[in-house]
Amino acid sequence: MENGAAQPVIVAIDGPSGTGKSSTSKAVAAQLGLSYLDTGAQYRAITWWMVNNGIDIEDPTAVAAVAGKPDIVSGTDPQGPTITVDGVDVAVPIREQDVTSKVSAVSAVPEVRARITELQRTIASSADGGIVVEGRDIGTTVLPDADLKIFLTASPEARAARRSGELKGADLHTTREALIKRDAADAGRKTSPLAKAGDAVEVDTTDLTLQQVIECVVTLVEEKRAAK
Ligand SMILES: Nc1ncnc2c1ncn2[C@@H]1O[C@H](COP(=O)(O)OP(=O)(O)OP(=O)(O)O)[C@@H](O)[C@H]1O
Numbered sequence: 001m002e003n004g005a006a007q008p009v010i011v012a013i014d015g016p017s018g019t020g021k022s023s024t025s026k027a028v029a030a031q032l033g034l035s036y037l038d039t040g041a042q043y044r045a046i047t048w049w050m051v052n053n054g055i056d057i058e059d060p061t062a063v064a065a066v067a068g069k070p071d072i073v074s075g076t077d078p079q080g081p082t083i084t085v086d087g088v089d090v091a092v093p094i095r096e097q098d099v100t101s102k103v104s105a106v107s108a109v110p111e112v113r114a115r116i117t118e119l120q121r122t123i124a125s126s127a128d129g130g131i132v133v134e135g136r137d138i139g140t141t142v143l144p145d146a147d148l149k150i151f152l153t154a155s156p157e158a159r160a161a162r163r164s165g166e167l168k169g170a171d172l173h174t175t176r177e178a179l180i181k182r183d184a185a186d187a188g189r190k191t192s193p194l195a196k197a198g199d200a201v202e203v204d205t206t207d208l209t210l211q212q213v214i215e216c217v218v219t220l221v222e223e224k225r226a227a228k
């Protein structure tokens with residue numbers, strides 16, 4: 001670039017639950033001065049709204065009928081990402097088990113995906129300095145022209161151990177089964193399932209520390225920027 005400023009770059013990071021997408025994406029974005037979007041939080045937020053408004057989440061027609069109603073706003077500062085629904089800060093309740101157990105059913109509804117995908121594209125296109133967007137279908141569907149696509153993986157055992165540590169003593173077997181079940185639902189839905197884009201770089205994080213994964217992704221982004 002003529003003035004030496006870093007080139008804006010769009011980075012898509014996808015992968016199953018507990019592979020380190022959020023931790024990695026936030027750290028990479030913060031380190032490189034990029035915006036950050038947690039798309040899982042958006043699906044959780046719309047699920048929270050459905051539950052709070054008494055919508056039967058097992059009824060896709062009922063979910064589809066109200067998919068356009070909640071106003072979901074994501075703050076994209078990697079040092080302090082935010083998420084609100086109709087002006088209410090839902091950062092804490094969207095992480096509760098009730099939402100986690102229901103989010104895959106809501107996110108499988110095509111009308112929900114269309115609504116949230118549109119929101120994600122608007123946010124990405126207005127991030128002037130570039131953005132790291134993490135989720136399940138970013139490289140395949142939301143931002144197929146992203147400059148860099150990463151697909152994080154890790155063994156179910158490693159992912160369950162990470163989550164159990166986070167949930168302070170949660171049973172390892174139950175945690176492992178729950179994340180395998182959620183991945184199967186996310187990978188098995190018809191509309192934009194969890195999948196690796198053909199041109200994504202796969203990083204197996206099973207035996208890597210979080211710091212090693214961050215360094216690996218920062219290097220990949222810097223290489224892309226230099227080549228632009
Ligand atoms: N390479 C790693 N080694 C050890 N722990 C890690 C590693 N990557 C992430 N973690 C930890 O694992 C937990 C899950 O990570 P994170 O929330 O980033 O995963 P995720 O892929 O975004 O999960 P989800 O899709 O369910 O939101 C966090 O506690 C995080 O600190």
Ligand SMILES: Nc1ccn([C@@H]2O[C@H](COP(=O)(O)O)[C@@H](O)[C@H]2O)c(=O)n1
Binds near residue numbers: 040134
């Ligand atoms: N691009 C995405 C991102 C997420 N989902 C759905 O949201 C759930 C929660 O995601 P987390 O990353 O916060 O765990 C996830 O299980 C998916 O059902 C999605 O469909 N597409």
